[in-house]
Amino acid sequence: MAKKVLIVDDEPNIVLSLEFLMKKAGFEVAVARDGEEALAQVAAFGPDLVLLDVMMPKKSGYEVCEILRADPSRAGMKIVMLSAKGRDTEVAKGMALGADAYVTKPFSTKDLVAQVAGLLNGG
Amino acid sequence: MLQDWVVVVVSFAYLGVLFAIAYWADRRADGGRSVIASPTVYALSLAVYCTTWTFYGSVGRAAATGIGFLPIYLGPTLTLALGWFVMRKMVRVAKANRITSIADFVASRYGKSQLLGGLVTVIAVIGVIPYIALQLKAVSNSFTILISYPEIVMPAKGGTAPLLQDSAFYVAIILAVFTILFGTRHMDATERHEGMVAAIAFESVVKLLAFFVVGIFVTYGIYDGFVDVFDRAQASARLTSLMTTRDSAASYGSWAALTFLSMLSVLLLPRQFQIAVVENVDESHVRRAVWLFPLYLFLINIFVLPIAIGGLLRFPAGVDADTFVLTLPMAHHEQTITLLAFIGGLSAATGMVIVETIALSTMVCNDLVMPALLRMRVRALHARHDLSGLLLGIRRWAIGILVLLGYVYFRAAGEAYALVSIGLMSFAAVAQFAPAVIGGLYWKGGTRGGALAGLLAGFVVWIYTLLLPSFAKSGWLPVEFMTGGLFGIDVLRPQQLFGLQGLDEITHCLLWSLLANIGAYLGVSLARMPNAGEASQATLFVDAKERDSVAAWRGGAAVAELLPLASRFLGPDRAREAFERHARDRGLARVDDLPADARLAQFAEGLLAGAIGSASARVMIASLVQEEPLGLDEVMDILDEASQVRAHSRELEEKSLELEQATAELRAANAQLRELDRMKDDFISTVSHELRTPLTSIRAFSEMLLEDPDIGLDERKRFLGIVVAEAGRLSRLINQILDMARLESGRAEWTTESVDLPAVVGASVESLGQMFRDKGVEVSVDLPAGPITVFADRDRLTQVMINLLSNAQKFVPDDGGCVAVAVRRTGNSVLVAVDDNGPGIAAEDRELVFEKFRQGGNVLTDKPHGTGLGLPISRQIIEYFGGRLWVESAPGQGAKFQFMLPIHDDGAPTT
Amino acid sequence: MMRSRLVAQRLAALFLLGCLLFNYPLLALFNRDIEVLGIPLLYAYVFGAWLALIVLMALAVERGGRP
CATH class of the missing domain: 1.20.1730.10 (Sodium/glucose cotransporter)
Incomplete structure (x- = not known):
């Protein structure tokens, strides 16, 4: 059974590229455009990994990450933070909130796919 | 002979x-x-x-x-x-x-x-x-x-x-x-x-x-x-x-x-x-x-x-x-x-x-x-x-x-x-001055009241025991006054007062008058502490060795006021001469260089005192000098024997106070610098975020196109379109950031001239006609009949109009969107309004939209393709020409961006 | 400074001396109907003491403090 990946970002073009990449890598994909939609999709879609943008309307990526990590039933779910803000403090904050990886935009598509695959296969 | x-x-x-x-x-x-x-x-x-x-x-x-x-x-x-x-x-x-x-x-x-x-x-x-x-x-x-x-x-x-x-x-x-x-x-x-x-x-x-x-x-x-x-x-x-x-x-x-x-x-x-x-x-x-x-x-x-x-x-x-x-x-x-x-x-x-x-x-x-x-x-x-x-x-x-x-x-x-x-x-008679004069030279406790009482008492006794008897002896007064006393009271006989006999009239008068005089002088003086004015004068008179100046003024007056005053009493030539001498003494070339300080007031008082006496001079100068009243501190200083020591400690206190002040100022400046630094940091962070976002799409799609030969032709075209659009967005963004930086630093180039504002508004709407038609937005324009001239930069005004119009276009609904543009004269300024039927802006966000990289609120699910710099730049431009730009709106009711510029009538700049 | 204080002290002493010389009771000692070298004693005394006082005052201020 294919692993499920949820893409959360408010930039339509970025969502489009991520969707294309993940599908091509063989994952089942769902999309959310903001923080609240992300939480709803997690509940409905039950992804194995969430690609989570930080700067979003309604709820920021940090908030979403915090809420998801507060739910022990989803402890196995991987979270990869995506952000155009690459300062050390922001990376540290994301990791501290329980993200498994923090990827700075613009990213290398190859590296990102490899990283997502690694997280999902390596456990 | x-x-x-x-x-x-x-x-x-x-x-x-x-x-x-x-x-x-x-x-x-x-x-x-x-x-x-x-x-x-x-x-x-x-x-x-x-x-x-x-x-x-x-x-x-x-x-x-x-x-x-x-x-x-x-x-x-x-x-x-x-x-x-x-x-x-x-x-x-x-x-x-x-x-x-x-x-x-x-x-x-x-x-x-x-x-x-x-x-x-x-x-x-x-x-x-x-x-x-x-x-x-x-x-x-x-x-x-x-x-x-x-x-x-x-x-x-x-x-x-x-x-x-x-x-x-x-x-x-x-x-x-x-x-x-x-x-x-x-x-x-x-x-x-x-x-x-x-x-x-x-x-x-x-x-x-x-x-x-x-x-x-x-x-x-x-x-x-x-x-x-x-x-x-x-x-x-x-x-x-x-x-x-x-x-x-x-x-x-x-x-x-x-x-x-x-x-x-x-x-x-x-x-x-x-x-x-x-x-x-x-x-x-x-x-x-x-x-x-x-x-x-x-x-x-x-x-x-x-x-x-x-x-x-x-x-x-x-x-x-x-x-x-x-x-x-x-x-x-x-x-x-x-x-x-x-x-x-x-x-x-x-x-x-x-x-x-x-x-x-x-x-x-x-x-x-x-x-x-x-x-x-x-x-x-x-x-x-x-x-x-x-x-x-x-x-x-x-x-x-x-x-x-x-x-x-x-x-x-x-x-x-x-x-x-x-x-x-x-x-x-003049011996009556002795207690006030001699006492005043050596005793700081003497007061005005004491001196008045002493002089009056002594003088009255002198009149009674010496002057009136001299009148009586000359026949001006009845002899009974001498022999029987005032009102026939025996003890009041003027030259045997209270029955004192055996003294000649001078000794008799001297004894009683000085007794009354000194008694009243001491008694009344001791009834209260000398007030500030008396105490400062007492210090000048009694401590004449240590100090040599007139009671200091704690305020100043200008040469322009003092010289005319002195001239009135001394004559213009003598006054001028004295002021010139004073200026030379202070090492100044000209009278007009004299600062309006206490020393000048003091000099002028001394000069006037020479002509009209110290009390009158004080009053005259006081009418010019804005002086603070003597405070309790100063009074204590004057009374204090160790005023020198106090002055010294006060100096130290002042110095440490100054130091503290300097430190506080430094701290404030530091905080301000830190705040500026933080703001700059935030700005750079925001700019970099804004730049990275289109770059992310460009890089992602480019890599995908490069690395995946299996992508179909339609998809390829679509992806390349996205890359081109994001590249355009990126260059717009860079232009606007540079523009903003120029405006803020004041290095922007302006071509200021008389501009017919309605014409500029009309042209701007026309140039964006295609964009509105594409989205199906209905645009109405309401322009006045004649030209309304403002003094501004035509291209910049066009930039503002296009910015406001594109904003409106972005926010109106896809279906049934309408934008209304109106130009109206109000008094001696002109008002331009761009009205849309979009979602509107919440009250708390109305000023926020004019801040850099802040785009209209969280209500949007679809992030518009703005740079977040258009409105701040527009506001800078309008304010540069002496106008103002603001927004009126309520959520759900659309937004109305308006700006106002002063009308330029007869070729004179109005900024 | 020292010199001027010395002058001051000398003059103060002369003032006290003068007060003594020209008042009761010293004055009463000379208030007698006797002549000295043909001059009434009282006059001779008062004028003599006066002149002496003036000379001393002159010495005090004009040569004041010199060693």
């Missing part, structure tokens, strides 16, 4: 010589070679103390009491021994405070009180008028005796001759005119009179010389030396009593009282104060006066007893002993010596009248008339620019009136008293 005309001509010639000396001395002083800058001249001028009372009266008193005339001269000798302390201190204080008279001195000491100055003036005038009368009497009597030469005829009793035949009347007029001409020749109204001092010193030589010549003539011409004179006196039963003084307590008591009285008078008589203190040019001159002035007094008294004895031996009882100096040479037909004696008496009289009336007129002017005029705010005072003429006028009138009052007293009461008794009355 001494003709009338000879006497008159010689008299006028003598006055002419005085004039010449004064003129010469003034010329020398103007040339910087002062004649009076000599300790000898100073000591000689002090001998103005010796009036006709000395010249004629000493002999009279010696004839009556033997050695009883001497205390009047022993007292000053003792005072001069103390002069090293007291006189030098008075001179120092008076110089530092620009004191013009004894009234000014007292007024200044007790907080620059005009009331005190006025009271001292009144006492001095009333007290000294009999003394002036005495001079008139002496001169007119000596003249009358002289013109009947060689017969010795005693003049008729004063007041019996008809006015126009009364020689004293003419003497009074001549003396008044002479003094007015002499003392107020200059058109400047300052306190110093170099010429007068020189003339007075000359007069001192003349009267000493004249008395010496008469004395030598009597002692060695008529008799055979001192021993011969005294032998003959011993031989006459009538005269042996003169060889000793009565050996009684009362006799020694009155001796001591007279000594004490003259000790005070030599300092406190207005003319003595004038010469010794006000006219003193150098404090060190006191050194020689300490012994030279007593020596002068010694010399002028050596021949008193021989002349008295000679007169008593020569004349029967009918000849007044007060006239012996004149009548003895007459009796021996010595014309020249007789004339010289007359001139000596004349010089003694003129010297006294000149200095006394000048001193009194200064007091009347500065401490009585000017304060009254200032208080009444007489309109003329404000209208006249140069008041120096007014001051001189007041002084001239005062001199005339004073001499005239002297004459009136002479007519009324003159004959009831011998010369010496009249003089002693004046002495007793």
Whole structure:
């Protein structure tokens, strides 16, 4: 059974590229455009990994990450933070909130796919 | 034969010589070679103390009491021994405070009180008028005796001759005119009179010389030396009593009282104060006066007893002993010596009248008339620019009136008293100044109230025990007043007050008046602490050694205000000159460079004080200087003995305070820098985020296209379209960031010209027509008929319009979106509105949208493709042209962006 | 400074001396009907003391403080 990946970002073009990449890598994909939609999709879609943008309307990526990590039933779910803000403090904050990886935009598509695959296969 | 005309001509010639000396001395002083800058001249001028009372009266008193005339001269000798302390201190204080008279001195000491100055003036005038009368009497009597030469005829009793035949009347007029001409020749109204001092010193030589010549003539011409004179006196039963003084307590008591009285008078008589203190040019001159002035007094008294004895031996009882100096040479037909004696008496009289009336007129002017005029705010005072003429006028009138009052007293009461008794009355009056003056120099606790009470009490007792009895003896008051007391109350008999008997009237008066005076001065002063003004003046007077400046002003006034004020009282030239000197002293080239500080105010006060007295000067300057009232702290400082230490610690305190302030400022600046730094950091972070977002899409799609050859053609085209669009977005963003940076740093280039705003708005809407049509947005434009011109940059305005229109286009709904554009004239500005039917903006976000990188709120699910810089840039542009840009909106009701610009009418820039 | 204080002290002393010389009781000692060298004692005393005082005052201020 294919692993499920949820893409959360408010930039339509970025969502489009991520969707294309993940599908091509063989994952089942769902999309959310903001923080609240992300939480709803997690509940409905039950992804194995969430690609989570930080700067979003309604709820920021940090908030979403915090809420998801507060739910022990989803402890196995991987979270990869995506952000155009690459300062050390922001990376540290994301990791501290329980993200498994923090990827700075613009990213290398190859590296990102490899990283997502690694997280999902390596456990 | 001494003709009338000879006497008159010689008299006028003598006055002419005085004039010449004064003129010469003034010329020398103007040339910087002062004649009076000599300790000898100073000591000689002090001998103005010796009036006709000395010249004629000493002999009279010696004839009556033997050695009883001497205390009047022993007292000053003792005072001069103390002069090293007291006189030098008075001179120092008076110089530092620009004191013009004894009234000014007292007024200044007790907080620059005009009331005190006025009271001292009144006492001095009333007290000294009999003394002036005495001079008139002496001169007119000596003249009358002289013109009947060689017969010795005693003049008729004063007041019996008809006015126009009364020689004293003419003497009074001549003396008044002479003094007015002499003392107020200059058109400047300052306190110093170099010429007068020189003339007075000359007069001192003349009267000493004249008395010496008469004395030598009597002692060695008529008799055979001192021993011969005294032998003959011993031989006459009538005269042996003169060889000793009565050996009684009362006799020694009155001796001591007279000594004490003259000790005070030599300092406190207005003319003595004038010469010794006000006219003193150098404090060190006191050194020689300490012994030279007593020596002068010694010399002028050596021949008193021989002349008295000679007169008593020569004349029967009918000849007044007060006239012996004149009548003895007459009796021996010595014309020249007789004339010289007359001139000596004349010089003694003129010297006294000149200095006394000048001193009194200064007091009347500065401490009585000017304060009254200032208080009444007489309109003329404000209208006249140069008041120096007014001051001189007041002084001239005062001199005339004073001499005239002297004459009136002479007519009324003159004959009831011998010369010496009249003089002693004046002495007793001015002795009332002693507690306030001496106490004020050495005791800081004296207050204005104390000085007022003391002076009033002493003066009232003086009037009651000495002046009123003199009226009673002259028949002005009923004799019962003397014998039965006021209202017939026995203990109130004026010269046996409370039953005190056995004292002569002077000692009696002195005892009671000084008792009341000192008692009231001390009692009232001790009733309360000196207030701030009194305490600061007390410090200046009592600590004269340590400090030498006038009470500091705690505020300043500008040259532009002070110079005109000084000019009004001193005359423009003298004021200008003084200010220029002051500027030079401070190392400044021009008067206008003088800063409006306390030092300048102080200088101006000193300058004015010289002309109108310290109390009036204080008031005048105070009207210009904005001064804070003395605070409690400052009062404590003044009272504090260790004020130096306090000043030092305060300095340290101030320094540490300054340091603290600097630290705080530094801290604030640091915080501001940190805040700026943080903002810059945030800005860079935001910019980098905004740049990274399109870059992310570009990189992702490019890599995908590059690495995946299996992507279909349609998809390829779509992806490449996204890459192109995001690249466009990226370059727009970079342009706008650069634009914003230029606007903020002020380096933007503007092409400012007259622009027809409706035309620009119309063109902008038209250029975006395709964009609106693509989205199906309905656009309505409402432009006025004619052009409305603003002064601005056409391209920039277009930029603003396009920004507002694209914003509206972005936010209107895809279906049924409409945008309304309107231009309207309101008053002298023009209003442009862009109205959309989008979602609107929440109240809290309305200002936020004008901040950089803040795009309209969270309500949007679809992030618009804006850069977040359009509105901030637009606002900068509109504000640059003097207008403003704002938004009106409510959520769900659309947004209305509006800007307003001033209308440019006639080619003149409106920014 | 020291010199000027010395002058001041000398003058103060002379002042006190003068007060003594010219008042009761010293004055009473000389208030007798006797002549000294043909001059009545009282006059001779007062004028003599006076002149002496003046000379001392002159010495005090003019030569004040010189060693």
